[in-house]
Amino acid sequence: MKHIIKIMALLVALSAFWISLLQTSVLPESYTWLLPLYFIVSLGSYGLLMVGVGLMRFPTCPQEAILLQEDIVEAKGFLKGKGVDVGSD
Amino acid sequence: MEAKEEKNKYSIIVPTYNERLNIALIVYLIFKHLHIVANSASATAQLASITLHTQCTPRSACLFRKWKHKLLCLGILVFPTSFLRSTFPVSPVVFCFFYAKRSSDLPFRAHVPCVLRNVNFEIIVVDDGSPDGTQEIVKQLQKVYGEDRILLRPRPKKLGLGTAYMHGLKHANGNFVVIMDADLSHHPKYLPSFIKKQLETGASIVTGTRYVKGGGVHGWNLMRKLTSRGANVLAQTLLWPGVSDLTGSFRLYKKSVLEDVISSCVSKGYVFQMEMIVRASRQGYHIEEVPITFVDRVYGSSKLGGSEIVEYLKGLLYLLVTT
Numbered sequence: 001m002k003h004i005i006k007i008m009a010l011l012v013a014l015s016a017f018w019i020s021l022l023q024t025s026v027l028p029e030s031y032t033w034l035l036p037l038y039f040i041v042s043l044g045s046y047g048l049l050m051v052g053v054g055l056m057r058f059p060t061c062p063q064e065a066i067l068l069q070e071d072i073v074e075a076k077g078f079l080k081g082k083g084v085d086v087g088s089d
Numbered sequence: 090m091e092a093k094e095e096k097n098k099y100s101i102i103v104p105t106y107n108e109r110l111n112i113a114l115i116v117y118l119i120f121k122h123l124h125i126v127a128n129s130a131s132a133t134a135q136l137a138s139i140t141l142h143t144q145c146t147p148r149s150a151c152l153f154r155k156w157k158h159k160l161l162c163l164g165i166l167v168f169p170t171s172f173l174r175s176t177f178p179v180s181p182v183v184f185c186f187f188y189a190k191r192s193s194d195l196p197f198r199a200h201v202p203c204v205l206r207n208v209n210f211e212i213i214v215v216d217d218g219s220p221d222g223t224q225e226i227v228k229q230l231q232k233v234y235g236e237d238r239i240l241l242r243p244r245p246k247k248l249g250l251g252t253a254y255m256h257g258l259k260h261a262n263g264n265f266v267v268i269m270d271a272d273l274s275h276h277p278k279y280l281p282s283f284i285k286k287q288l289e290t291g292a293s294i295v296t297g298t299r300y301v302k303g304g305g306v307h308g309w310n311l312m313r314k315l316t317s318r319g320a321n322v323l324a325q326t327l328l329w330p331g332v333s334d335l336t337g338s339f340r341l342y343k344k345s346v347l348e349d350v351i352s353s354c355v356s357k358g359y360v361f362q363m364e365m366i367v368r369a370s371r372q373g374y375h376i377e378e379v380p381i382t383f384v385d386r387v388y389g390s391s392k393l394g395g396s397e398i399v400e401y402l403k404g405l406l407y408l409l410v411t412t
Binding site for chain 1: 314315
């Protein structure tokens with residue numbers, strides 16, 4: 001099943017739920033009309049919150065750069081000994 | 090901890106362009122971390138110089154994975170799971186069933202050096218006609234390490250990453266294929282953890298992820314991290330891919346799986362990497378993740394311009410509609 005069809009089905013189900021809420025008047029009508037807007041806004045702000053949280057907790061590894069430089073020195077030394085040209089590019 | 094000796098051969102495909110120095114360093118590091126001969130005097134010295142963080146976890150529950158895949162196909166719980174799993178620090182209780190099997194999310198890890206002995210591997214260098222003499226360096230390396238271990242399969246000019254992989258795949262003799270970048274942003278020290286993860290779980294694809302604990306990135310400024318994070322959240326919301334790092338290109342594939350997936354991909358550049366992993370996920374292949382560290386190019390950070398963002402969004406839409 002294609003992914004877009006899954007998303008469409010989800011949206012159709014949500015719309016059906018919203019229309020049924022409108023018809024049966026479980027909630028006050030003015031509130032029900034604004035429900036999709038609330039949904040989109042909350043989804044958007046949740047996404048932004050997740051971007052912010054992820055940015056704060058972004059994993060960094062400064063020690064890896066140092067280890068990499070050590071590895072480069074070790075590799076250059078070995079390869080020079082074996083006759084491979086390791087002049088800088 | 091040692092892994093069992095397995096009769097598997099790993100073909101490591103490295104596409105290069107103007108990587109005269111880096112290709113030699115990469116070949117040395119691959120041999121350092123993979124070519125550990127059992128019961129030799131130099132082995133203990135090699136082991137002493139290797140310290141690896143690995144996810145030495147028990148075999149994951151295949152049952153949960155099968156049911157998660159079934160439920161994914163029905164689209165029942167994917168949206169909250171992938172949204173929350175990739176973003177929440179602590180997963181809600183109701184999803185911990187499916188959460189626990191992701192070994193890369195476990196809070197406690199054993200810092201055990203992971204060593205594999207007698208790994209049978211070959212390195213396939215696909216050079217796109219580099220003008221700086223990369224191919225001469227590879228020939229010198231072949232004299233040092235042997236022509237059966239390092240295969241040079243050049244092409245006349247720059248023809249694209251996807252075709253480079255297909256070209257390397259034609260010459261691969263192993264039953265597993267590893268793809269990695271030649272600019273030292275992918276460190277070969279993670280190769281044993283890829284192989285070990287695949288042996289433990291029997292996965293078809295093992296992909297390296299930079300965005301989980303244990304992995305990481307160095308050399309990115311705040312804007313770059315922001316765009317990366319925003320792109321990741323957007324892709325997770327739209328595509329529900331089942332992996333945390335879509336654009337990463339440090340992966341281990343079963344050869345048959347790579348041949349199958351690569352034939353159906355049409356994108357270029359890093360969208361190609363996204364397309365491969367999303368298509369593989371849609372077709373139901375077992376995908377596992379391993380944290381890796383990514384040290385960005387030391388010489389001038391790679392700029393992410395407006396055109397690349399547009400290209401990324403177009404790629405996302407394309408994947409949304411066609412997969």
